[in-house]
Amino acid sequence: MDHVCNNRETEFTAPMDCAKGQSGSGAGETGDLTPPSVPGSLSSTSEMRALHLTWIPSTDSGGSGLDRYFMDVSTNSLFNPYLPGWAQHDLGAALSTSLTGLSLNTTYFIRMRAKDVAGNLSTFASLTTNTLADQDPPTVFLISPIADTLYRSALTVSVVANALDNEDVTKVCFIRNGVTVATDTVAPYQFLWPITAADNGIHSWTATAFDAMGNRSTTAGLPVTVNIDVLSPSTPVLITLTEIASTTVR
Numbered sequence: 001m002d003h004v005c006n007n008r009e010t011e012f013t014a015p016m017d018c019a020k021g022q023s024g025s026g027a028g029e030t031g032d033l034t035p036p037s038v039p040g041s042l043s044s045t046s047e048m049r050a051l052h053l054t055w056i057p058s059t060d061s062g063g064s065g066l067d068r069y070f071m072d073v074s075t076n077s078l079f080n081p082y083l084p085g086w087a088q089h090d091l092g093a094a095l096s097t098s099l100t101g102l103s104l105n106t107t108y109f110i111r112m113r114a115k116d117v118a119g120n121l122s123t124f125a126s127l128t129t130n131t132l133a134d135q136d137p138p139t140v141f142l143i144s145p146i147a148d149t150l151y152r153s154a155l156t157v158s159v160v161a162n163a164l165d166n167e168d169v170t171k172v173c174f175i176r177n178g179v180t181v182a183t184d185t186v187a188p189y190q191f192l193w194p195i196t197a198a199d200n201g202i203h204s205w206t207a208t209a210f211d212a213m214g215n216r217s218t219t220a221g222l223p224v225t226v227n228i229d230v231l232s233p234s235t236p237v238l239i240t241l242t243e244i245a246s247t248t249v250r
C-alpha cells in the first residue's frame, strides 16, 4: 500500500489526504493504478522577462481519466528553492502557461507531470531554458543647448539629455569634442558647463546612453560657438573744449 500511496497526488500533501485519496474518488472506486503518460514536447518561447510554455496532453489508461497538470519552476536544477508560487503549481487541464516577472538572461529549470482522477502521477517532463538578454539600446537626444547657439559672455550652460530604454538607463555620458567630460547616472541627465573666454571656439556636444547590458546609443553632434570678447576696452581720452575748438577752427 505504501507504494500505491507514494505514486499518487497525495505525494504532494499530507498522509491524511493520501488516505482520503484511496477511499474517495481514487483508485478505491475506479481501480485505476496506471499513471498518465508523461506530458509531451514540453517547450518554451522566451522573452526577456517571460517564458511561454506549451506541451502535448498526456493520455491516461486504467479507467479514472486524466485530471490535471502540476508544474515546478526553479532557477536551479535541484528545485531548491522553487520560484515563489511555482512549487507543484496546479495548472488544471491547461496545455500552456506563461511565467512572467522573470529575470533577464537567466536559466530556468521546469518540470511538470500529469495526474489522473485516481491520483496516479506521471513521471516528469523536464525543460531547461533561458530568458532573453536585453539587446535593445537606449534612445537618447540632447534637449539643451539649442544647436548653433552663439555665446558672447561667460555663463553656465546646461547640457541636458533625454534617455529612455526598454529596461533601464544606467548612465549618460556627456562628450565635448570627442572627450567625455561628465557622467550622470540619475535622471534628469545633465551637465553644467561653465564657459569663459578660454572656451572660445566651436564645440560639438554628444551624449551616449547605456543600459545595464552595456547597449549604447549616441546622439548626433550638437554644435555651439563661444566667442567671448577678451580685449579690454581702450582707455577713454579726455579731450578739452579748447582742443575741440582749436581743432574745429583748423
Ligand SMILES: [Ca+2]
Pocket (backbone or CB within 6 Å): 032, 033, 034, 035, 036, 060, 061, 062, 063, 064, 065, 116, 118, 120
Ligand atoms: Ca490512470
Ligand SMILES: [Ca+2]
Pocket (backbone or CB within 6 Å): 134, 135, 136, 137, 138, 165, 166, 167, 168, 211, 215
Ligand atoms: Ca535596453
Ligand SMILES: [Ca+2]
Pocket (backbone or CB within 6 Å): 184, 185, 186, 187, 188, 189, 190
Ligand atoms: Ca542627474
